[in-house]
Amino acid sequence: MFPANFLWGAATSAYQIEGDPLAAGAGASIWHQFAHQPGRIANGDTGDVACGHYRRWAEDVALMAELGLTAYRFSVAWGRVMPNGSGAVNQAGLDFYRRLIDALCERGITPMLTLYHWDLPQALQERGGWQHPDSPAWFADYAEVLIRAVDDRVPLWITLNEPWVVTVPGHLEGIHAPGLQNRAATPRVAHHLLLAHAAAVTVYRALGRHQIGLAVNLEPQFPVSASAADQAAAHRRDAFINRWFLDPLLLGSYPPELREIFGADWPDFPANELARIHGIPDFIGVNYYSRGLVQADTTEQPLGARRVKPQDAPCTTMGWEVYPAGLTETLLGLRERYGNVPLYITENGAAFIDADLQAGVINDAARVNYLETHLRAAQMALAQGVDLRGYFVWSLFDNFEWAEGYAQRFGLIQIDPLNGRRTFKRSAHWYREFIQSEINR
Numbered sequence: 001m002f003p004a005n006f007l008w009g010a011a012t013s014a015y016q017i018e019g020d021p022l023a024a025g026a027g028a029s030i031w032h033q034f035a036h037q038p039g040r041i042a043n044g045d046t047g048d049v050a051c052g053h054y055r056r057w058a059e060d061v062a063l064m065a066e067l068g069l070t071a072y073r074f075s076v077a078w079g080r081v082m083p084n085g086s087g088a089v090n091q092a093g094l095d096f097y098r099r100l101i102d103a104l105c106e107r108g109i110t111p112m113l114t115l116y117h118w119d120l121p122q123a124l125q126e127r128g129g130w131q132h133p134d135s136p137a138w139f140a141d142y143a144e145v146l147i148r149a150v151d152d153r154v155p156l157w158i159t160l161n162e163p164w165v166v167t168v169p170g171h172l173e174g175i176h177a178p179g180l181q182n183r184a185a186t187p188r189v190a191h192h193l194l195l196a197h198a199a200a201v202t203v204y205r206a207l208g209r210h211q212i213g214l215a216v217n218l219e220p221q222f223p224v225s226a227s228a229a230d231q232a233a234a235h236r237r238d239a240f241i242n243r244w245f246l247d248p249l250l251l252g253s254y255p256p257e258l259r260e261i262f263g264a265d266w267p268d269f270p271a272n273e274l275a276r277i278h279g280i281p282d283f284i285g286v287n288y289y290s291r292g293l294v295q296a297d298t299t300e301q302p303l304g305a306r307r308v309k310p311q312d313a314p315c316t317t318m319g320w321e322v323y324p325a326g327l328t329e330t331l332l333g334l335r336e337r338y339g340n341v342p343l344y345i346t347e348n349g350a351a352f353i354d355a356d357l358q359a360g361v362i363n364d365a366a367r368v369n370y371l372e373t374h375l376r377a378a379q380m381a382l383a384q385g386v387d388l389r390g391y392f393v394w395s396l397f398d399n400f401e402w403a404e405g406y407a408q409r410f411g412l413i414q415i416d417p418l419n420g421r422r423t424f425k426r427s428a429h430w431y432r433e434f435i436q437s438e439i440n441r
């Protein structure tokens with residue numbers, strides 16, 4: 001049912017797994033700074049140790065091979081490569097990623113490299129971060145360093161991971177780094193992220209030889225009732241989450257609902273900047289976890305809507321409903337709105353409280369069920385002709401789940417917090433068999 005050259009992967013990101021964030025001359029990131037502020041992260045957790053992948057990368061690549069992955073999605077910590085975010089390059093940081101990529105290639109695992117998974121160098125934040133009009137140029141310079149260094153061995157590039165999350169939890173709600181609650185700045189942050197994506201793609205088209213896209217978090221929105229207010233709220237939330245970034249990129253303009261949502265805080269963006277953003281990436285990465293059930297609520301500003309937890313539906317420990325049909329709907333909806341752009345599912349997975357290790361097995365049956373039903377949902381979109389090229393489980397490891405710290409566990413592989421020992425959960429064994437059966441079909 002899956003095409004023969006379909007990629008079977010798992011995904012991670014730098015700050016969530018590496019640990020040793022300041023090693024070998026690396027510059028601190030906004031997440032390092034944020035996690036060390038009291039009260040920001042559950043249980044006071046930080047990424048100082050994380051999964052220890054910075055030290056154990058070779059062992060981790062061996063685990064990926066044991067799992068039978070044909071692809072691995074990881075991100076580069078900008079501050080390891082450019083400690084101040086711009087200017088001098090730190091060779092030791094670059095070498096860490098070169099070694100990782102070489103090891104993946106030796107094992108026949110296709111690297112998918114994300115340039116930005118939320119860990120802006122703190123030095124750039126101090127200059128204004130994503131609010132600064134030069135931020136797209138900073139990003140393009142950083143992208144150029146990486147493209148020149150490793151494009152010969154990296155066939156799949158992602159500019160930004162989930163620019164919506166950088167924008168909203170990071171700059172509007174203040175629950176992610178850099179922890180700002182600045183409604184007036186929020187639209188510009190999003191706009192600069194889009195310009196940064198476009199600038200990196202321009203560099204890539206000049207220097208790179210493979211494919212570049214971006215990864216967005218998408219979730220279909222459903223009104224909680226048939227009332228006109230709830231329906232309008234679901235529609236606004238769809239524009240706010242699903243179309244904010246993809247419409248300007250693929251259609252050339254922002255959804256008009258954003259001006260209604262932000263009112264006077266929505267600037268008139270110049271036509272030449274919108275034209276620069278408008279451009280078809282080589283692929284879109286879809287990060288799918290759940291659907292949104294939406295209720296109108298005027299106290300929730302600026303959206304006038306809030307997400308509610310469904311009654312009597314299975315949910316993960318993040319409180320996200322398990323809703324596989326939404327994945328099929330998302331993939332078909334993308335094709336309907338934007339045309340048959342190549343797609344990868346760059347993240348899909350679930351946090352659960354896993355059973356303890358018993359007789360050598362961590363029986364995470366709920367995660368197996370989640371993955372199986374979502375793969376079936378992906379197959380349904382493929383059967384209807386969607387150009388889906390790969391699937392990446394989030395996540396390879398239990399890791400630092402941002403503001404939730406280590407309490408939320410998405411991994412196929414458990415990490416012992418005391419000694420970093422890695423243990424395959426049942427879902428890892430299941431995924432290995434699934435991949436094998438697909439490859440041998």
Ligand code: IFM
Nearest residue numbers: 013016162287347394401
């Ligand atoms: O852990 C995150 C990841 O960094 C980005 N996408 C969602 C995941 C689960 O919340």
